[in-house]
Amino acid sequence: MSFAFGIGIGTQNNQGEWLEVFYQQPVMTPDNTLLEVVQNILGYQGGNQGISASSEQLSQLATALRQTGQNNQAALADKAAESTRPVVVTVLETDDTASSTPEVYLKLHLISHRMAKPHGLKLDGIFGLLPNLAWTNEGAVDLNELPERQLQARLEGRTLEVKSVDKFPQMTDYVVPKGVRIADTARVRLGAYVGEGTTVMHEGFINFNAGTEGTSMIEGRISAGVMVGKGSDLGGGCSTMGTLSGGGNIIIAVGENCLIGANAGIGIPLGDRCKVEAGLYITAGTKVALLDDNNELVEVIKARDLANQPDLLFRRNSQTGAVECKTNKSAIELNEELHANN
Ligand SMILES: CC(C)(COP(=O)(O)OP(=O)(O)OC[C@H]1O[C@@H](n2cnc3c(N)ncnc32)[C@H](O)[C@@H]1OP(=O)(O)O)[C@@H](O)C(=O)NCCC(=O)NCCS
Numbered sequence: 001m002s003f004a005f006g007i008g009i010g011t012q013n014n015q016g017e018w019l020e021v022f023y024q025q026p027v028m029t030p031d032n033t034l035l036e037v038v039q040n041i042l043g044y045q046g047g048n049q050g051i052s053a054s055s056e057q058l059s060q061l062a063t064a065l066r067q068t069g070q071n072n073q074a075a076l077a078d079k080a081a082e083s084t085r086p087v088v089v090t091v092l093e094t095d096d097t098a099s100s101t102p103e104v105y106l107k108l109h110l111i112s113h114r115m116a117k118p119h120g121l122k123l124d125g126i127f128g129l130l131p132n133l134a135w136t137n138e139g140a141v142d143l144n145e146l147p148e149r150q151l152q153a154r155l156e157g158r159t160l161e162v163k164s165v166d167k168f169p170q171m172t173d174y175v176v177p178k179g180v181r182i183a184d185t186a187r188v189r190l191g192a193y194v195g196e197g198t199t200v201m202h203e204g205f206i207n208f209n210a211g212t213e214g215t216s217m218i219e220g221r222i223s224a225g226v227m228v229g230k231g232s233d234l235g236g237g238c239s240t241m242g243t244l245s246g247g248g249n250i251i252i253a254v255g256e257n258c259l260i261g262a263n264a265g266i267g268i269p270l271g272d273r274c275k276v277e278a279g280l281y282i283t284a285g286t287k288v289a290l291l292d293d294n295n296e297l298v299e300v301i302k303a304r305d306l307a308n309q310p311d312l313l314f315r316r317n318s319q320t321g322a323v324e325c326k327t328n329k330s331a332i333e334l335n336e337e338l339h340a341n342n
Pocket residue numbers: 219234235236259260261262275276277278314315316317318319
């Protein structure tokens with residue numbers, strides 16, 4: 001049993017280097033018959049590999065896959081045989097650190113297809129394997145080749161629209177998972193895990209290797225590595241602290257049924273049913289006055305000591321400026337109507 005498999009249609013630059021790959025139907029833990037077929041037809045020798053496949057090889061692959069009852073993959077191979085774009089057949093025997101662009105793309109697809117969870121795959125070293133590209137209305141373009149492509153388009157009376165310049169494409173050009181609303185698709189990167197029932201409004205953002213477990217209203221930023229529990233609401237412009245830059249090393253998460261208020265932010269993982277007042281940014285070292293039910297001071301502790309604790313309400317006292325923490329007695333209930341049309 002291997003780790004993952006995918007037949008991908010991709011883009012290469014003029015040097016024949018892979019820029020990006022689209023896997024319509026990636027497979028998790030493919031069975032051995034599928035791999036034997038790839039071995040016989042494409043000379044797969046084991047390990048993790050993206051193998052370029054010719055039209056003839058893809059037709060042979062389709063026939064062999066059909067004979068072994070792998071009808072969906074056979075149909076895909078048949079279509080890929082007709083492709084005018086380069087095709088790659090990628091096999092990951094293990095979840096080891098990726099060594100090629102097609103391998104990284106397969107891993108990002110697995111997360112966005114909800115076949116693997118954020119933090120469930122080894123993604124170290126992927127930045128070096130993801131070229132920074134111009135994502136245009138005519139697909140991915142190598143930045144060195146962009147001026148020529150822009151000129152060519154103009155000469156032919158078209159405009160080449162560059163929608164972004166980035167290492168990651170927007171998720172929805174590759175995967176649209178079931179039961180989600182995404183108001184501005186550019187704000188969710190491939191490799192995001194968008195749980196069923198999630199609404200991402202225009203201000204919302206979801207990075208790769210991050211996302212939502214289920215029903216959520218996302219109007220703030222879910223940084224790389226951050227997972228948001230079911231029923232939680234990220235208010236407009238709020239922020240979850242990432243670990244990719246700035247020296248932060250605590251992995252931030254949001255529990256179930258939490259509310260992070262508008263323009264608020266968290267630098268600690270929140271337990272279930274927590275609320276953070278609009279505009280309050282709690283960092284790990286923030287000194288917090290813990291209050292009892294009568295608003296009497298119990299003790300002053302650092303926010304990191306409250307990490308993962310459930311039922312807390314954080315607010316900045318509007319009279320003293322001190323950050324306070326009380327027990328949150330009214331866990332939020334998401335507005336059912338907002339999610340009814342997913
Ligand atoms: C922090 C928050 C959750 C508190 O809301 P709440 O639990 O409904 O509390 P209330 O506003 O009813 O206030 C309860 C009491 O605490 C007091 N209080 C509230 N916030 C306070 C603050 N920052 N400092 C001092 N007192 C405060 C109130 O004055 C009130 O006092 P009272 O008992 O004397 O009447 C709320 O202010 C908030 O920030 N919600 C986020 C909403 C949001 O951003 N949603 C996303 C939209 S995109």
